[in-house]
Amino acid sequence: xxSLGVIVARGGSKRVPRKVLRTLAGHPVIAWxxxxxxxxxxxRVILSTEDEEIAATAESYGAEVxxxxxxxxxxxxxxxxxxxxxxxxxxxxxxxxxxxxxxxSAAPFVRSEQIDSCVAHLAQSTAxxxxxxxxxxxxxxxxxxxxxxxxxxxxxGGDLIGGDQLSQAHRTAMIPAGSVWAVRASSLRAGEAIxxxxxxxxxxxxxxxxxxxxEMDFLVAEATAEHYQFTLPPLPDRRSAQRNx
Numbered sequence: 001x002x003s004l005g006v007i008v009a010r011g012g013s014k015r016v017p018r019k020v021l022r023t024l025a026g027h028p029v030i031a032w033x034x035x036x037x038x039x040x041x042x043x044r045v046i047l048s049t050e051d052e053e054i055a056a057t058a059e060s061y062g063a064e065v066x067x068x069x070x071x072x073x074x075x076x077x078x079x080x081x082x083x084x085x086x087x088x089x090x091x092x093x094x095x096x097x098x099x100x101x102x103x104x105s106a107a108p109f110v111r112s113e114q115i116d117s118c119v120a121h122l123a124q125s126t127a128x129x130x131x132x133x134x135x136x137x138x139x140x141x142x143x144x145x146x147x148x149x150x151x152x153x154x155x156x157g158g159d160l161i162g163g164d165q166l167s168q169a170h171r172t173a174m175i176p177a178g179s180v181w182a183v184r185a186s187s188l189r190a191g192e193a194i195x196x197x198x199x200x201x202x203x204x205x206x207x208x209x210x211x212x213x214x215e216m217d218f219l220v221a222e223a224t225a226e227h228y229q230f231t232l233p234p235l236p237d238r239r240s241a242q243r244n245x
Contacts, residue, residue: 001098001123003182005042005115006087007033007063009105010074011051019212020105021057025225027232029212030054031061032108033179035233038062040112041119042101048087050074062235066091080181081194088185099123100185102194106212107179108221109230110204117202118182127200128187132180134209139170177204178211 009020009030016022020030037045047058050069059065067090073083084100092100099122101115114132121130143155154160180202187196207228210221224230 001119002096003042003044003099003101003119004088004092004097004185005037005040005045005101005103006084007037007045007047007058007103007105008080008083009047009049009051009054009058010069010078011049011054012074012076013106014076015214016212016218020054022218024108024212024218024221025230025232028057028061029108030058030063030105031232033103033105033110034058034061034063035235036110036112037103037115039233039236040115042115043097044091045103046087046091047105048083081188081192084183084188084194085192088189092185095185097185099182100188102181102183104179104211107177107210108212109208109210109224110177110179111208112233114202114204114208115180115182118180121200121202122182122184125200127198128184128196129194130182130200130202132177132204132209133174133201134177134204134206136173136175140173141170174201174203176201177209179204179209 013019021028045064047055047063047065048069049055050071055065069086073086080102084102088100099119101119110132118130118132141156144152145155147153181194183194188194207224210217210224212218212221
């Protein structure tokens with residue numbers, strides 16, 4: 001299955017301004033996903049952004065940036081499925097890619113082999129979407145939400161009593177790691193949605209599922225990189241040759 005990787009990065013992040021350009025363990029955040037993608041088995045990797053500085057920084061680490069995304073597709077409420085469809089329309093006019101892979105630029109510690117696992121699972125199964133996921137430490141059965149009356153109620157309903165209070169009584173829940181989604185291009189085009197059933201997932205460890213949404217996440221990311229001695233992957237030979245040709 002021929003695969004197109006689309007790294008998404010917009011310049012207007014609000015909670016952490018310009019977050020993909022911030023330095024993490026010695027390199028801009030955007031560099032980590034660029035290098036992970038380039039070292040994977042993806043047939044082509046591009047960056048979708050509206051931001052010139054992000055584009056230039058990503059290119060300096062080996063990324064291909066064949067176009068600039070429109071401002072209409074760089075808003076706070078822009079959905080990633082619309083961004084992927086835009087990328088497919090721009091670079092895949094002949095529908096040659098069977099899989100399009102969404103790669104979130106603010107997920108710095110994804111491994112190339114995790115990207116490959118998502119694509120391989122997609123190719124070998126009936127799933128329309130395979131995404132990287134991590135285990136949730138807190139069972140959903142223990143979660144509550146505020147009511148308009150100022151009280152709280154159990155998120156899943158009912159009462160938290162008896163054996164439901166024991167962690168071992170619950171199956172492990174999973175949540176998207178915020179990094180990789182491999183999607184059949186045909187289902188994305190037909191349904192204009194990434195999460196088109198049937199769905200499947202590839203579990204990744206917590207240290208590879210750091211998602212930079214808030215300032216606290218950067219503290220966690222720096223500590224994670226130091227503890228696990230994460231280093232930026234090199235530019236692969238085949239990409240170096242393409243740039244120098």
